[in-house]
Amino acid sequence: MTPGSPRGDIIISIHPQHVANIVSRVKNHEFRSYLLPSTVKRLWIYETSPTSSIRFIATVSQGKRPGEIQDPSGLKNDEFDLGELESRAQFAYEIQKLEELPTAYSLDDLKRRGWLNGAPQKYCFVKPAMDEALKTTPLKLVFDSAVAVAVAAPQRKDEGKGRVCPLSRSGLLSSAGVKKSRKPQGKAGRKRTS
Template sequence: MRKHPASTHIHTIPFEKVQVHQTAIKMAKSTSDIFMSIKPEHMQNIASGSKNHEYRSYLLPPSIKHIWFYTTSPIKRIEYVARVSPGKIPGEVPDDGGIGNAEFNAGLKEAKYGYEILALWRLKMPVSLEKALVEGVLKGAPQKYCWVSLDFLGRFLLDGQDLLFSRTDDVQLREEEGQYNRLHSAG
């Protein structure tokens, strides 16, 4: 029997290879987003706008744009994500009344770097620690910080979350987050 010249040969992929590929996609990490633990009282101050910088003793990689906050006990869930500035050193943070800003600028904090909260979203469906562990999103509560998977970002696009506030130009924020969402929804 002769094959028609326009016939197409279909290649099959073994199921095991498909599973490996799907696992690789699920485990691929973002270079712009991290999970970070935060105490409930500090998260509440950020959400209310009274704390406009998060202070840490370490400098985050310059590629970091978003911190997905894991709020510690008794809350124990990922509920907020912040767009942040690159790390600032004492003297670079405005004395605008934000909690901890004056102390940081005076060198009175243990923290050496401040990250301005440029925008803050609340997840419409927060992720409990238990669920994050079961789904492999986290291996435990973040001790310093850990990278967010591309799979997680694709499930929690920022344009689908509640924007609580933005301290940046709204047009710039929409453009940046639109590019961000397009990038992460493609995965």
């Protein structure tokens, strides 16, 4: 594990359902009503009750305002961009990379080690003792948006939502996001089915 910059890592509470959506990449932004300090680069995700533990570390972007996401693929991105979440979310943080600790640290573990006094209500900075103890811990990469090669799928209208969502058939994208063309098959290249 690479240690974060001074005051670059925070522990932040997120509900387990939202964590599951982040892990599965259904949700690619974390929404907050407040702006995190500009030094923050990583979120140590404290999953709230009933999980009550830290298992994942997310590398995030700087805070975005409504209209700045412009990516309909993530859960609530369109609503945020349209300002429909303003009563509860004024800033969005893109989840650029997600890593998993080899062992989850329960709230009891965190308190016993002196790393937390209790579950974070908003967020708190990672204490130097926690950073020092975990800086050599190998992390499992869950995903990294910067190096991911996406497998795209044909698009269809999602019933009742008017949104575009992927189907399971494949159509490869290059790492630059450009669709690779397939060689057209002439009559000679087609298989006959009788």
